[in-house]
Every structure is written in C-alpha cells, then in structure tokens.
Amino acid sequence: MSEPIAVDGAESLPERVPVEVAVGVLVERDADGREGRFLLTSRPAGKVYAGFWEFPGGKLEAGETVEQALRRELIEEIGITIGAVHPWRELVMDYPHARVRLNFCKVFDWTGEFEMREAQAMAWQTLPVEVAPVLPGTIPVLRWFAEERGHAGPTHRETPAG
C-alpha cells in the first residue's frame, strides 16, 4: 500500500494506530457500464473539517467489517440501502486529530430516497469537482478518478466559486 499522506501539523506526531473508516464512492453508470457522476456530501457542523466535501462513510464500530460499517453509515447518514460493495483503494491519512485508514468502496446500486440525516449537503459531481473545499483525504480519490477516466487538468478548486 502507498505511504501515509500527512496533513500540515501532523508530521511531528508519533506513529499512531490508524482508525478504520469505511467510505462509499457512489457512482452512476450508463447502460454501457460507463461511470459518470459520483456523490459527495459535506461534513456536518460540529465535526472536524465541518463544511468540507467528502465521500459519505464513517468509522468502523467494534467487530464490524468495512462492508457492514458502510451499510450502516449510509443508512444512518444519507438514508439509502446499498447493494453490492466493491472494495477499490485504501489510503492512510495523518491528520493532526487522527490517523485514519480510508477503505474506499465503489457502490453502483442502492435503494431508498436520499435524505441528509445529519443536515449535510449532497452534490452529484464529475471532474473537475465544482463544490469546495474538498477534504484532504478526498483529493487522492479525485486523482484516481482522473486516471481511470483520462481526465487532464485540475480535479477540484481550492475555494468556492464566485
């Protein structure tokens, strides 16, 4: 797996055991199976990085697998029941507040109505992402999308438009 990515302020901290996080990358596909828009949600008020855009998900609870945590989090946070979970990539991020291992899973099928149960916002996006700012841990995912899709140029903006 790749080296951890450190956010400013985290470098001097001692080695920490990562907290496991299940992250859902919900992607729309067309009739030919080509991937299109993906879902970002904003972090709720009161959490670290409030207002930053990320992929929905959250920490594993004791005894849970990534898939179980993802199913639970997506019902709890955005009100949908997901179908098959496709493990995609892993990334360790060192934040000042925590070291996390992000277990990104693609999801192409879900049922239910989207309901932002933590008063977040949601946005279906393509590259380059229009919403800003995005969470540091989201930026590598946008790069992976760019590689998969042959997208050249910026993947996101640093500050909101306007």
Ligand SMILES: Nc1nc2c([nH]c(=O)n2[C@@H]2O[C@H](COP(=O)(O)OP(=O)(O)OP(=O)(O)O)[C@@H](O)[C@H]2O)c(=O)[nH]1
């Ligand atoms: N959900 C999610 N978390 C991410 C992403 N990228 C990323 O670095 N993270 C980090 O992973 C951790 C996830 O924790 P969280 O606060 O969302 O999890 P949770 O819902 O279980 O939180 P809680 O402990 O407040 O109940 C945070 O440190 C967050 O900054 C992402 O794309 N999605």
